[in-house]
Amino acid sequence: MQRLIPVLNNDHVPLHLISVINTLMTAAKEISHRLHQGSLAGTLGSTLDENIQGETQKKLDVVSNQLIKNMLLETNLVRAVASEEEDDIVEGNPDAKYLVAYDPLDGSSNIDVNGSVGTIFSIMEVPDHCKHGKDMFLQTGDEQVAAGYILYGPSSMLVMTTGKGVRMYTLDHTVGEFLLTVEQVKIPAQTQEFSINMANDRFWSAPMKQYIKDLLQGEEGPRGKRFNMRWNAAMVSDVHRVLCRGGIFTYPADCREADKPCKLRLLYEANPMSFLIEQAGGRASTGYERIMSLQPTEIHQRVAVMMGSADEVGTCLQYHKDIPCQRFDA
Numbered sequence: 001m002q003r004l005i006p007v008l009n010n011d012h013v014p015l016h017l018i019s020v021i022n023t024l025m026t027a028a029k030e031i032s033h034r035l036h037q038g039s040l041a042g043t044l045g046s047t048l049d050e051n052i053q054g055e056t057q058k059k060l061d062v063v064s065n066q067l068i069k070n071m072l073l074e075t076n077l078v079r080a081v082a083s084e085e086e087d088d089i090v091e092g093n094p095d096a097k098y099l100v101a102y103d104p105l106d107g108s109s110n111i112d113v114n115g116s117v118g119t120i121f122s123i124m125e126v127p128d129h130c131k132h133g134k135d136m137f138l139q140t141g142d143e144q145v146a147a148g149y150i151l152y153g154p155s156s157m158l159v160m161t162t163g164k165g166v167r168m169y170t171l172d173h174t175v176g177e178f179l180l181t182v183e184q185v186k187i188p189a190q191t192q193e194f195s196i197n198m199a200n201d202r203f204w205s206a207p208m209k210q211y212i213k214d215l216l217q218g219e220e221g222p223r224g225k226r227f228n229m230r231w232n233a234a235m236v237s238d239v240h241r242v243l244c245r246g247g248i249f250t251y252p253a254d255c256r257e258a259d260k261p262c263k264l265r266l267l268y269e270a271n272p273m274s275f276l277i278e279q280a281g282g283r284a285s286t287g288y289e290r291i292m293s294l295q296p297t298e299i300h301q302r303v304a305v306m307m308g309s310a311d312e313v314g315t316c317l318q319y320h321k322d323i324p325c326q327r328f329d330a
């Protein structure tokens with residue numbers, strides 16, 4: 001089985017970019033090790049702090065963030081990082097070419113129940129027109145040069161793209177390397193599986209309520225087929241399932257909190273996942289716009305997300321076209 005770096009070399013990925021990716025993998029192996037140690041590592045549970053988004057930080061959110069940030073900045077190949085767990089960007093080498101946005105630990109409410117979690121990353125180049133400050137990161141998802149995630153599940157897996165399809169690698173603990181295990185990921189266009197937090201049903205907009213209602217009616221409803229539901233509460237593992245066998249994953253806008261209609265973050269959750277999904281033949285939208293075409297205005301900006309099997313996402317978007325409603329995220 002091929003190791004990660006020779007695969008990236010074969011794809012003619014620039015050497016410095018390979019080093020950045022490899023550094024992320026070194027951090028990921030350390031995070032994977034700590035997660036597998038569980039309570040034995042003394043890093044489960046919460047801190048007394050909140051991040052910029054008002055969410056209680058888990059100890060492993062903080063540890064993972066520090067590991068990734070320090071390792072990336074030490075390479076001197078990174079101009080700046082933007083993390084879910086940092087209020088602002090953290091600057092590195094002023095002459096470096098790469099920007100890395102990341103969610104150090106996604107789905108972190110799963111940590112204390114020994115559930116799957118992940119690390120999500122998005123790599124961009126410093127734009128010509130802007131060499132300083134957080135505005136460097138305000139690029140569309142189409143500008144990403146690499147993106148992916150590490151899923152810490154029963155096995156640890158890297159799933160990534162540099163724009164030439166999607167590959168999956170599995171961490172072989174005996175050699176400490178990610179080995180290529182799926183050469184070309186392709187999402188089936190059709191599906192009978194959806195992934196959503198159903199507890200938010202009464203807070204969704206009219207098109208989303210109707211779409212899910214019709215799915216639930218199965219073969220007796222307008223869709224004419226039975227659907228199953230899966231929700232891991234970690235975007236990484238829910239999207240991983242979609243990449244493996246198809247499905248639609250969605251976290252739509254809702255009206256639970258007027259000033260926070262969306263949950264998932266554009267730069268380090270929605271964009272990298274959309275890059276993977278599109279590279280694997282799927283679609284990724286907010287319900288109204290293609291996610292990777294959005295012009296970001298803030299580093300911690302949130303967006304509505306619906307992504308996965310192309311035909312199923314298309315059907316969901318049709319509901320958004322046909323049913324007029326007040327947009328909570330407008």
Ligand SMILES: O=P(O)(O)OC[C@H]1O[C@](O)(COP(=O)(O)O)[C@@H](O)[C@@H]1O
Pocket residue numbers: 055084103105106107108109197233234235236251263
């Ligand atoms: O609490 P909910 O509504 O189930 O939300 C789960 C969603 O929130 C997230 O956990 C947000 O990510 P973080 O854990 O990085 O904040 C997603 O991974 C997941 O899809």
Ligand SMILES: [Mg+2]
Pocket residue numbers: 103105106107235269
């Ligand atoms: Mg997350």
Ligand SMILES: [Mg+2]
Pocket residue numbers: 061084103104105106107108
């Ligand atoms: Mg997180």
